[in-house]
Amino acid sequence: SDSSRVSRIQSMDWQTLQTEVASCQQCGLCQGRANTVFGVGDSAAPWLFVGEGPGYNENLQGEPFVGAAGQLLDNMLRALGIARGQRAYIANIVKCRPTDDNGRDRPPSAEEVAACLPYLQRQIALxxxxxxxxxxxxxxxxxxxxxxxxxxGQLRGRAHRLNGIPLVVTYHPAYLLRKPADKAKAWQDLCLALDHFSPE
Ligand code: URA
Structure with a gap:
């Protein structure tokens, strides 16, 4: 059942979870994928960045944010004084690439998000x-x-909480590539996150 699957996931260690995701067939996105994209970075990192889902390059390489949006994300990390793989972990809401009928990237459906979210929730707990x-x-x-x-815009500008962990919302780097004028607001968001960041 659904709830026994979720409780099984909630008991997995990092390696088991990674293996589970690599062979996942819980939604249609598994069809035609080249790779699942589990995430990258230090699995004990103090900073967690969460995107939407793999795109064209991420599906091929099995790593999140390797395309143009990833370069902007790396700049955002640098602004915070952290680098990919050091004090940050980078993951996505869904671990397989969603495409439309024309093979273009699309946002994941509610069903796809629901199927995949337990993996990210376990990653966050670990x-x-x-x-x-x-x-x-x-x-x-x-x-x-x-x-x-x-x-x-309605979620920016304040620190939310997820199971007690502060969560700050900012624009997606791919959006900022299309609308660079909003980079100033993303910068404000990163400053807000630094303000609310407390090591230990
Ligand atoms: N966009 C995302 O949301 N995630 C990626 O991994 C790449 C692009």
Whole structure:
């Protein structure tokens, strides 16, 4: 059943979880995937960044944020004084690439998010980050359990909490590539996250 699957996931160690995800067939996104994208970085990292889902390059390489949006994310990490693989872990809401009928990236459906979210929730429980940055609407509303209609602008500017862990919402780096004028607001969001970050 669904609840026994979730409780099984909730008891997994990191390695078991990784193996489980690699062979997951819980939703249609498993069809035609090249790779699952579990995440990258230090599994005890104080900073957790959560995106939406793998795109074209991420599906091929099995690593999150390796394309153009990833370079902007790396700049955001640098602004916080952290580097990929050091004090940060990077993951997505869904671990397989969602595509539309034309083979283009699309946001994951509610069903796909529901099927995949237990994996990320287990990753969060194991990582125990000190701060979570939700990159864009899909990450924010999925993690906070809010309506998918909620605009990112309405979730920015304050520290939310997820199981006691502070969570700050900012724009998705792919959005910032299309709308660079909003980078100033993303910068404010990162400052807010630094303000609410407490090591231990
Ligand atoms: N966009 C995302 O949300 N995640 C990735 O891993 C790459 C692009």
């Amino acid at each position: 990582i125990q980050p000190r701060m979570i940055i939700a990159l864009g609407k899909t990450a924010a509303v999925s993690l906070l359990g809010m309506s998918p209609e909620t605009p990112v």
